[in-house]
Amino acid sequence: GAGVSQSPRYKVAKRGQDVALRCDPISGHVSLFWYQQALGQGPEFLTYFQNEAQLDKSGLPSDRFFAERPEGSVSTLKIQRTQQEDSAVYLCASSLAVFAGASYNEQFFGPGTRLTVL
Amino acid sequence: GDSVTQMEGPVTLSEEAFLTINCTYTATGYPSLFWYVQYPGEGLQLLLKATKADDKGSNKGFEATYRKETTSFHLEKGSVQVSDSAVYFCALPSSGGSYIPTFGRGTSLIVHP
Numbered sequence: 001g002a003g004v005s006q007s008p009r010y011k012v013a014k015r016g017q018d019v020a021l022r023c024d025p026i027s028g029h030v031s032l033f034w035y036q037q038a039l040g041q042g043p044e045f046l047t048y049f050q051n052e053a054q055l056d057k058s059g060l061p062s063d064r065f066f067a068e069r070p071e072g073s074v075s076t077l078k079i080q081r082t083q084q085e086d087s088a089v090y091l092c093a094s095s096l097a098v099f100a101g102a103s104y105n106e107q108f109f110g111p112g113t114r115l116t117v118l
Numbered sequence: 119g120d121s122v123t124q125m126e127g128p129v130t131l132s133e134e135a136f137l138t139i140n141c142t143y144t145a146t147g148y149p150s151l152f153w154y155v156q157y158p159g160e161g162l163q164l165l166l167k168a169t170k171a172d173d174k175g176s177n178k179g180f181e182a183t184y185r186k187e188t189t190s191f192h193l194e195k196g197s198v199q200v201s202d203s204a205v206y207f208c209a210l211p212s213s214g215g216s217y218i219p220t221f222g223r224g225t226s227l228i229v230h231p
Contacts (some may be wrong), residue, residue, distance in 0.1 A: 004161065039225070042209075042222050042223045042224050044209075044221075048218060093162075107219070109161030109162040109163070111161045
């Protein structure tokens, strides 16, 4: 079946513009994660949803970053008033479920959206 | 907090050479440990995992043994192929119960024919 898809794959924005990045998780996956991957670094956690509920947003770097998953499926990461330091690859991942006390459920990653802020 | 440290890359090898990519971790307790692989232009994929001390994870000819005494989870492969060229990430889940992984910075592997 289809994996996790993300769009657009590449986005160039001028400093100060707003951007919206989309993630389509694997059908039936309850949990959805967003990560930010700077050049030459590993992914850094941004936020996590279980169905439509945003359970953890501790990794969002500022209040310019906002994520939603209104129907518990597709998710959008929005960055307002983009800055050059926002340039990175934004990864989305989904899994069947992740909840406290359970063993780790494998996350399936999308190919990412490369954001360049000029 | 919990963290992983990987050897810096790139690691450049000839085909059929032996591969080791070092990973050490700092964690509370004894978490599961993972290796992810990211091929060019693709998302990360789980390569292998080990859930307790002395466990060996293996997949696609790669192996890693969870060593509690040295807090290490080194990735090895006896004979690499050009198709193994990718970036490899060591990871462990957070200790807070959410199991959100903390990733190392990644090690790029380049295999020449």
